[in-house]
Amino acid sequence: MLRCICGILLLALVLQVEAAGLTAAHLEVRIAIDPTGRTLHGAGTLDVPPGAATRVRLDRRFDAAEMQSEGKPLLRAQDRTDAWVLPAATTARRVTIRWQGTLDRLDPAMDHRDTLAAATPVTASEGTFLPAASHWYPSAEGLLETWRVALELPPGQRGLVPGRLLEERDDAQGYRAVFEFTHPGEGIDLMAGPYAITERTVTLADRSVRLRTWFAPGLEGLADGYLTSTADYLGLYERWIGPYPYTEFSVVSSPTPTGFGMPTLTYLGADVLKLPFIRATSLGHEVLHNWWGNGVYPDYARGNWSEGLTTFMADYHYKERESATAARDMRLGWLRDFAAVPEGSDQTLESFTARTHGASQIVGYHKAAMTFSMLRDLIGTEAFDRGVRAFWSARKFTVASWDDLRIAFEQASARDLRWFFAQWTARAGAPRIRIEHADRREVGGRWQVRITLAQDGPAYRLQVPVSVQTDQGSIPHLVDLAAGTGSAEFDVPQRPSAITLDPDLRLFRRLSTDEAPPILRDAMVHPDTAAVVLPSNSTWMDAARNLLAKLLDGGPRFVEGTPGRTTAPLVVIGSRADIEGYRSRLGLTAPPKAGPSGNAQVWVERVDGNVLLFIAARDPAALSALARPLPHYGKQSWLTFEGAKAVERGVWPPAAAQWRFD
Numbered sequence: 211m212l213r214c215i216c217g218i219l220l221l222a223l224v225l226q227v228e229a230a231g232l233t234a235a236h237l238e239v240r241i242a243i244d245p246t247g248r249t250l251h252g253a254g255t256l257d258v259p260p261g262a263a264t265r266v267r268l269d270r271r272f273d274a275a276e277m278q279s280e281g282k283p284l285l286r287a288q289d290r291t292d293a294w295v296l297p298a299a300t301t302a303r304r305v306t307i308r309w310q311g312t313l314d315r316l317d318p319a320m321d322h323r324d325t326l327a328a329a330t331p332v333t334a335s336e337g338t339f340l341p342a343a344s345h346w347y348p349s350a351e352g353l354l355e356t357w358r359v360a361l362e363l364p365p366g367q368r369g370l371v372p373g374r375l376l377e378e379r380d381d382a383q384g385y386r387a388v389f390e391f392t393h394p395g396e397g398i399d400l401m402a403g404p405y406a407i408t409e410r411t412v413t414l415a416d417r418s419v420r421l422r423t424w425f426a427p428g429l430e431g432l433a434d435g436y437l438t439s440t441a442d443y444l445g446l447y448e449r450w451i452g453p454y455p456y457t458e459f460s461v462v463s464s465p466t467p468t469g470f471g472m473p474t475l476t477y478l479g480a481d482v483l484k485l486p487f488i489r490a491t492s493l494g495h496e497v498l499h500n501w502w503g504n505g506v507y508p509d510y511a512r513g514n515w516s517e518g519l520t521t522f523m524a525d526y527h528y529k530e531r532e533s534a535t536a537a538r539d540m541r542l543g544w545l546r547d548f549a550a551v552p553e554g555s556d557q558t559l560e561s562f563t564a565r566t567h568g569a570s571q572i573v574g575y576h577k578a579a580m581t582f583s584m585l586r587d588l589i590g591t592e593a594f595d596r597g598v599r600a601f602w603s604a605r606k607f608t609v610a611s612w613d614d615l616r617i618a619f620e621q622a623s624a625r626d627l628r629w630f631f632a633q634w635t636a637r638a639g640a641p642r643i644r645i646e647h648a649d650r651r652e653v654g655g656r657w658q659v660r661i662t663l664a665q666d667g668p669a670y671r672l673q674v675p676v677s678v679q680t681d682q683g684s685i686p687h688l689v690d691l692a693a694g695t696g697s698a699e700f701d702v703p704q705r706p707s708a709i710t711l712d713p714d715l716r717l718f719r720r721l722s723t724d725e726a727p728p729i730l731r732d733a734m735v736h737p738d739t740a741a742v743v744l745p746s747n748s749t750w751m752d753a754a755r756n757l758l759a760k761l762l763d764g765g766p767r768f769v770e771g772t773p774g775r776t777t778a779p780l781v782v783i784g785s786r787a788d789i790e791g792y793r794s795r796l797g798l799t800a801p802p803k804a805g806p807s808g809n810a811q812v813w814v815e816r817v818d819g820n821v822l823l824f825i826a827a828r829d830p831a832a833l834s835a836l837a838r839p840l841p842h843y844g845k846q847s848w849l850t851f852e853g854a855k856a857v858e859r860g861v862w863p864p865a866a867a868q869w870r871f872d
Contacts, residue, residue: 233259234394235350239307242362243369243402245333248313250346256305258296258350265293269331269345272311277348279305292345307348313338320466335404337426337465338369339477342397354394354507361387361400368424369402372473374457375420391473393455393607396507399472401462408433412441415448420458426480429463436461439489443497450523450595452602455505459497471496473504495524501602509611513560513635518578519615523598526579541583541715542864543845544576548640548718549726550735550844559635560612569735569763580718581634587716588630588673589623597622633670634718641670642720643711645869646695650706659706661689661869662697669693677713680704684713711867727862728814731844733779733823734762740769740776744784744792753833754783757825760841779821783833786811786826793824808857810836813848 239254250272258264266284268274270292277284277294284294284305296303316334331340340346349355359371363385373391380386391398405424412419421440423433440461444454460475467479469492476496482488502523503516529536548556551569559581562574586594601610601618616631646664650657663674671692677684682704689698712719733739739762743754751768758766758781773780782792793801801813801824809828814821827833835854843849843856850858 233261234354234356235259237347237349237355237357237359237398239347239357240360240362241347241400243313243333243338243367243400244364245335245338245367245402246364248315248333249310250313250331250340251310252347253308256307256348256350258303258305258353260299260301260303263298264296264353265351266296266305266307266348267293267345267351268309268348269311271313271331272309272346274307274309274348276306276308279303293351296350305348309348313340316465318465333402334465335367337403338367338401339464339466339468340400342399346400347398349397354396355398356392356394357398358388358390359398359400361385361389361402363402366404367402368405368407369400370424370460370462370475371398371400372475374474393473395473395504399470399477401464401475401477403463403465405463406430406433408437410437410441412444414444415453417453417457419444419454419456422458422460424460424462425483426463426465429480429483432483435489436483436493439493440497443494446494447498447501447523451501451598452606454500455606456500459500461493469496471499471504473500491525491528494528495520498524501606505607506602506605507607507609509609509614510563512611512613513558514563514574515559515578515610515612515615517562517565517575518559519582521575521579522582526583538715541580544572544580545715545719545721546726546729546861546864547572547576547731547845549721550729550732552736553639553720555735555737556638558638572735577634577640577718584634584716584718585619585627585630589619589625589627593623594619629671640719641672641717642666643672643674643691643717644722645676645709645711645867648709648869648871650871652705653701657702657704657706658699659702659709660697660699661709662695663689663691663711664695665691667694672717675712675714675716677710678702678706679708679710680706684710686713706871708868708870711869713866721864722867723816723819724865725867727847727864728816728821729845729847729861730812730814730823730840732814732821733781734841734844736779736821737764738767738778739764739781740767740773740778741781741783742769742771742773744782744788749830750784750833753830757783757833757837757840760837776820779823781823781825783825783827785828789824789826808850808852810851811849812836812840812843812851 236257239252242251265287279296284296287293287295296305313333314330316332316337329341329343331344331346361369363369365382365384368385371389373389375387376390377388403426408423410421412421421437423436425433440459448454456474458474462475462477463480463483464477465480467481468477469479469482470477498520502520508514508516526540529540551572556569556573559578562570565571565574597619600622601615605614612631612635616627620627643663643665646662648661650659659678661676669692674689674691675686676689677686680702685702687700690696741758743751755766782789809832811826814823836851839854839856843859846859847862848860849856
């Protein structure tokens with residue numbers, strides 16, 4: 211299964227398998243690829259377990275020279291030309307397969323979203339990538355797979371598929387290697403290129419593990435650092451969860467800016483690998499996916515929990531190790547992102563399968579991660595960690611659902627958690643909480659505070675943190691809120707000046723407007739966002755169209771003229787002078803940020819409750835330069851660019867949800 215690094219898209223192969231057991235097919239094939247001629251030749255066998263009739267899939271771009279069972283050709287499915295019917299049988303069925311075809315040409319200009327949208331097998335001398343989703347090899351529909359793949363490449367090329375490396379030869383005749391994957395897996399992804407291989411062996415709890423980097427020329431100097439960090443992450447998660455389930459792990463470079471995770475490896479863009487923070491963040495996320503997602507498989511029909519658990523135990527855990535402030539900032543970012551999603555436009559965790567746009571990432575990654583954070587707050591760290599270890603021990607190499615997670619945590623904590631999982635995984639949205647009223651009175655030299663909280667219906671069952679501010683510091687309390695309103699009364703030793711709602715941002719909730727200053731994502735994820743290009747000539751319009759196609763989840767929707775105040779987010783694009791004139795017509799003052807430095811400035815404001823996103827560029831070329839970087843800055847409120855580089859950026863400061871006493 212392709213898993214993505216944090217903040218990059220995930221491609222999910224939704225499998226129709228029963229959670230009660232894994233029925234796997236077995237593939238034994240020899241694959242020969244010529245990147246220069248863009249050809250692929252494959253031959254071997256596909257063993258399918260006994261059972262009902264199924265279909266063998268192979269993409270239309272390939273010719274099936276042989277597709278037969280027991281000496282008889284399989285018949286094509288009547289409803290599609292890329293499938294063959296394998297009849298039902300009470301014994302195992304062997305399909306003899308031979309196929310060939312021409313691969314698409316690798317486009318180095320493709321970004322990660324393009325790669326996901328295409329899901330096509332591509333090749334060139336710089337690199338080959340055959341995702342399982344492209345159906346580049348014959349596979350039994352609806353079944354997990356084990357495999358043995360013999361790979362043949364011309365001299366100068368090296369490649370791999372997920373699994374254990376059994377044999378390898380690299381000489382003047384070319385590269386030959388055999389890989390074996392004995393656990394039921396979700397499909398075979400193949401990568402190749404002019405790789406330099408660096409190897410190290412580490413000893414873990416119960417086995418030796420081969421670590422490798424497969425790096426394009428020019429990246430060899432990064433190999434030792436990546437091998438060291440990989441070993442550290444394997445040790446961390448073995449101690450936390452249980453033994454690493456495989457015999458190797460590889461870090462593989464891609465010629466395009468992608469980021470994928472598969473069993474036993476991660477596939478990262480060459481430019482991504484050069485970023486100094488990747489080893490400290492995204493690499494660990496991908497290593498952890500070998501437990502969650504590639505070790506225990508999500509039951510996609512009932513929700514993909516693996517991205518949220520991985521985000522919580524990787525990205526968020528690293529922030530917790532850094533500092534409490536860094537962890538709070540990450541929670542604030544999650545909540546601010548969710549505030550950008552219009553009510554009714556999100557989905558439940560049980561319906562999330564894969565990240566397809568910004569809103570789905572906010573739910574499937576961020577809301578899910580914060581759900582695990584709230585669960586740990588509820589049952590305690592020791593019980594949470596026991597639940598994680600028990601879940602892994604019981605469910606490794608099987609399909610598991612949110613219900614299976616619930617059962618593991620219930621047993622670990624000896625608590626009924628049905629209500630918790632029901633409200634956070636089966637319901638869309640989030641509670642909107644406010645301080646309805648508060649008062650104080652002095653009693654015998656001490657102070658008594660009474661607070662009433664309210665939430666919109668239908669009600670969530672919550673323990674809401676509040677903090678009472680005094681001249682000598684803050685005093686934390688919890689308020690039970692299970693209905694529309696909930697009240698609490700408590701004593702404090704000093705005169706209270708204010709009460710802050712959820713000051714540490716421990717609850718997943720809809721922030722108030724003051725708590726969630728506007729960010730670019732407010733416009734990016736809204737389905738009704740429109741755009742206006744103030745210079746009406748075709749050069750500006752073409753650059754704007756290309757930028758907005760990548761920036762907005764819903765794609766560009768242009769309006770004519772110079773619209774006034776709107777009811778949905780509006781992106782305003784033009785030169786600095788054009789935008790200053792537009793703002794003047796609306797009666798707006800100087801922008802809060804985005805000075806004259808740089809050749810492009812981007813900022814977002816909330817005007818009369820609505821979001822305006824301004825993109826001021828020196829010329830159409832400066833606007834075009836934003837197409838690749840700007841979609842990655844959705845969490846920001848303002849940026850200044852020199853070409854494609856963001857030289858300044860920031861977020862408008864939030865305000866706390868407070869009740870201040872007179």
